Amino acid sequence: MKPLLLDPLFKNITVLTGIGAKNAKYFEKLIKSGKIIDLLWHLPIDFIDRRYTPKIMEAPDGKIATIKVIVDKHYPNSRKSVPYKVKVMDNTGFMDIIFFHPIKDYIEKSLPVGEEVLISGKIEKFRGKTQMTHPGYMLFPQKIEELPYIEPVYPLTGGLSNKVLRKVIKEALKIIPELPEWLNTELKKKKSWESWKKSLTDCHMPKGINYIEPEHSSRSRLAYDELLANQLALAIIRHKQRDLYGRSFAGSGILRNKILESLPFELTNAQKNALKEIKKDMAEPLRMIRLLQGDVGSGKTIVACLAMIQAVESGVQAAIMAPTEILARQHAESFKDFLDKAGIKFVIITGRDKGKKREILKQQIANGDAQIVIGTHALFSEDIKFKDLGLVVIDEQHRFGVHQRLALSGKGVSTDILVMTATPIPRTLTLTAYGDMDVSRLNEKPAGRKPIDTRLISQEKIEEIIEGIKRQIDKGSRVFWVCPLVEESEKIDLAAAQERYEILQARFGKRVGIVHGQMKSDEKDTVMEKFAKGDIDIIVATTVIEVGVNVPQATIMIIEHAERFGLAQLHQLRGRVGRSSEQSYCFLIYSLPLSENAKERLSIMRDTEDGFIIAEKDLQLRGGGEILGTKQSGIPEFKVADIVAHSDLLQIARDDARLIISKDPDLKSERGKALRCLLYLFEYDKAIENLKSG
Ligand code: ADP
Ligand code: MG
Helix, strand or coil, rough: CCCHHHHHHHHHHHHHCCCCCCCHHHHHHHCCCCHHHHCCCCCCEEEEEEECCCCCCHHCCCCCEEEEEEEEEEECCCCCCCEEEEEEEEEEEEEEEECCCCCCHHHHHHCCCCCCCEEEEEEEECEEEEEEEEEEEEEEHHHHHHHEEEEECCCCCCCCCCHHHHHHHHHHHCCCCCCCCCCCHHHHHHCCCHHHHHHHHHHCCCCCHHHHCCCCHHHHHHHHHHHHHHHHHHHHHHHHHHHHCCCCCCCCHHHHHHHHHHCCCCCCCCHHHHHHHHHHHCCCCCCCCCEEEEECCCHHHHHHHHHHHCCCCCCCCEEEEEECHHHHHHHHCCCCCCCCHHCCEEEEEEECCCCHHHHHHHHHHHHCCCCEEECCHHHCCCCCCCCCCCEEEEEEHHHHHHHHHHHHHHHHCEEEEEEEECCCHHHHHHHHCCCEEEEECCCCCCCCCCCEEEEEEEHHHHHHHHHHHHHHHHCCCCEEEECCCCCCCCCHHHHHHHHHHHHHHHHHHHHHHEEEECCCCHHHHHHHHHHHHHHEEEECCCCCCCCCCCCEEEEEECCCHHHHHHHHHHHHHHHHCCCCCCCCCEEECCCHHHHHHHHHHHHHHHHHCCCHHHHHHHHHCHHHCCCCCCCHHHCCCCCCCCCCCCCHHHHHHHHHHHHHHHCCCCCHHHHHHHHHHHHHHHHCCHHHHHHCCC
């Protein structure tokens, strides 16, 4: 039950003075939930500084100023096309106040002749005269406290003015309760943070322009609150999943050693470390919940395979779940050698297996004959029962958010989980999305791979590139040629690829093929197959090159208008080459002019192949505010915290949260109760359902 104390914050915004029948719809557009708390989280993005109070003659052009004037004379407009002017003065001189499309009554009321008025707005110099167009404020001296010397500027939607929104937020601030403090006393003191209420109020009623900075104590306190709530929710999941239902799967090591000895290569140090971590997790009487991150080709498969064998050695079953049927079959292929060698029985089951065959497979899974099961999501359909499932490996986490993790964990009560992903996720984001998991990173390529030679080349030199390609394909290389998204439109996009295709075809004839998003998938497959077999040497593609396509002979990647791509995408595309012991190349073709950001992206690509570094830079360049694709990836969006600016706070929050849950797993202490309030504030009600009632 939500504490009563929080009630006012979860009321609908329409109870606030200032929101009426007329403007409610605009507010509802801006504040989707319609809750007062979300109105309060709607923080200013900028300030207007009105503190400069010069005399008329001192006021320089272009500056925002607040000036005390006496109204001298009105010059109403005779025609619509001319503005309404009001002449005002102080003891240094005169200035004009200008109104276009004037509302006469309002101007007369605001600026009565002979009265003293405080005006605030931008100073303009026009033909040697000082003037101000549409002042932001015109107030009589007795109303001076209504003037926001530092005026917060909010993100708005059409129909709402900043002034109206500000007024309503001020109303909301009046009703917020004092909440019990959930912060660690020492941390609060060290950071000089104020209470939640005071910090929130300061954010909306700033006393200096530095209040807008993410580092300002009012903002950083709220950001920390949000990050702590996020980490606490994850720590609760982790505790429930990991600590409460674990089994020990130590294994004998016999089969594993047999396979290790037969490997034709030496494991990389990163693989060895990951295996050590997994082995330890599985052996402990806790549940393993681990994320294995590594670029394509970093060697995740063998690591997963050895983990599954450890489960089998311990007398339980293991399963691996792939995102598509093709990938499931590919896994089966690559495991076969190892599993046969170890004498382990495995089956592969997908949605395609129907009728009698499916019955037999189901039986083998149910009676334990199948020691390892390879499949797709169909693995977890209701009709499949395992004899004793000890480990699940999930390939590709991005369709696998927290909710699916929770559903899966309901299935086999104490199943260890290993999630593999080829998407490098920056450390900070990993913490916010997978803070409940432990992480192993394969940040090293297997020995013997040559680095991809990446070069930045101007569009003007495209002829030279085509010449170069000719020499390379004569030597047996194969080439990807990617044409970018030119506009938002598929058609124009396609036209660019088509044009390039024709140019190359004129040169290389039948050795060129094209794939794009408008083709049917079997048409695409046919072209890709020809490419893989070597019937075609060059593939022109829009950005739709199928994920997971593996053509080791492809050694050249050309990306046109590379400046238009994001870092993550460039990295993904480049990953299609460099899969053999041959030297691979990536040519990033750019057109001038280049923005600073584009320049930086291209040079990062030239300088490193490390997906983790690229992901980290990508996050910095794009900023915490607009991380693309966060919805699909299960990475939460924050209301206050800025994942880049507040990354140091995230680390603290994580440690804080884990410590709290280790001491007070059901949040029953005084601080625990305050922390429950915090969880509600940030809508982690689900996490609270996991706790014993307080
Ligand atoms: P991932 O699944 O991470 O994309 P894979 O596990 O498919 O990568 O490995 C890619 C290729 O590298 C496979 O052919 C695999 O046999 C090989 N490989 C894996 N580990 C090593 C290693 N330590 N040294 C050499 N080759 C390796
Ligand atoms: Mg275990």
